[in-house]
Amino acid sequence: MHAPASATAPIPARHVAAVFIGNGLEFYDFLSYAIFAVYIGRTFFPAEAPGISLLLSTATFGIGFVARPVGGIVLGNLGDRIGRKPTMLISFTLMGVGMAGLALTPSYAAIGMAAPVLVLCFRLVQGFALGGEVGPTTAYMIEAAPAARRGLYGSMQYATQDGAIVVAALTGVLLSAILTEQQLQQWGWRIAFLLGVAIVPFGLLLRRGLPETLRAADDAALAPDVTAGDIGLPSRLRPHLRVIVCGLVMLASTTVGSYVLTYMTSYALDTLHMTAGTAFVVPVVTSGLAVVFEPASGALSDRFGRKPVMMLCYLLTLIVVLPCFWAIVHFHSALALYAGMGLISILFSLATPPVLIALTESLPRRIRSGLVAMVYAFSISIFGGSTQFVITWLIHATGNAMAPAFYWVVAIAIGLAMMGLMPESAPVKTGKTVLD
DSSP: OOOBOOSSSOOOHHHHHHHHHHHHHHHHHHHHHHHTHHHHHHHHSOOSSTTHHHHHHHHHHHHTTTTHHHHHHHHHHHHHHTOHHHHHHHHHHHHHHHHHHHHHOOOHHHHTTHHHHHHHHHHHHHHHHHHTTHHHHHHHHHHHSOGGGHHHHHHHHHHHHHHHHHHHHHHHHHHHHHSOHHHIIIIIHHHHHHHHHHTHHHHHHHHHTOOBOOOSHHHHHTSOOGGGTOTTHHHHHGGGHHHHHHHHHHHHHHHHHHHHHHHHHHIIIIISOOOHHHHHHHHHHHHHHHHHHHHHHHHHHHHHOHHHHHHHHHHHHHHHHHHHHHHHHHHOSHHHHHHHHHHHHHHHHHHSHHHHHHHHHTSOHHHHHHHHHHHHHHHIIIIIHHHHHHHHHHHHHHOOTTHHHHHHHHHHHHHHHHHTTSOOOOHHHHOOOSOO
């Protein structure tokens, strides 16, 4: 293991940027599936009944989340034992393998049932990799940050994810502009995945030069061996149980919102019956705004505290979701779609970063990577993996295009209640400037 960076020495900006960029590259690989779910469904899950192909495709998208808790446990814990850097290299390599496999899998028409089976296997590999990515990278971001900027640095976990969605969506917009619908369906969507494969070596190169933020050998020695079933684990977790439970529920709530927003491309295509060009612009608008407002949220939480920022903005999100979806369904225009989802995205982007930041900086260094990875992975696997499937099923079962809004409002209300119970962790409120 490389020598760790000292507790006081600042991490060079180029190294922090390498973590940000690498995180975005890995999420591009995973989330591109959601952007092209309609075409993937037709390629690997052909069905005569309307909507069934998309339903099967979103179900397979959800399968990728099944492996995320396993990745969170194995790789997250590894980040506490051997360091953040080597674990990030492992997860990135695995993501590249999954992405390449998905891009090169022949269609159902070519190899029959082997096609959806292979897609499922490669999604599991991707899920395992991403489950182990968030814990080490978020821990690294928080540990590399000056105390007064932990919120800003930590918010880049979300900003880079949304940056990845913007890139994937712009790829979709470009492909839909230069290819016919038939070409996009037959092979065009694979180009986006192969681009993700091509940038994997670049991401590995960026991460190889990182310094380590796990401060000393005894940091790793104190880390509980989750994979081996350390009998001391319950006693280690007991002091942090409130933070863990609050973090789990809040992340579950925000995950529902994130994947409703990600679903809007398929929603525009399958439910609103808009053109591919119009549909692919939706995540460009929502995620483009998120890239701007998520760092602003982190900076605001550094100044005013984590709880005030996330609770106020989450309450405002709760207020606007139903009216915005009503306008989208009622007016059925691209303008209504972009304006409604844009407003929701701004408020939601201001609300969400302090959730993960508060969870990460509230946990001690020796178990931070593993616990953040596990809490995040379990909440994501249950609700991220199911949200798109559930709302697709609700729309087709009820015939009500407002179904995503109703589902999201319930999730917001639950998350808002839990935010009130989360302890404040911002140095500006606690006076604590040194991370344990």
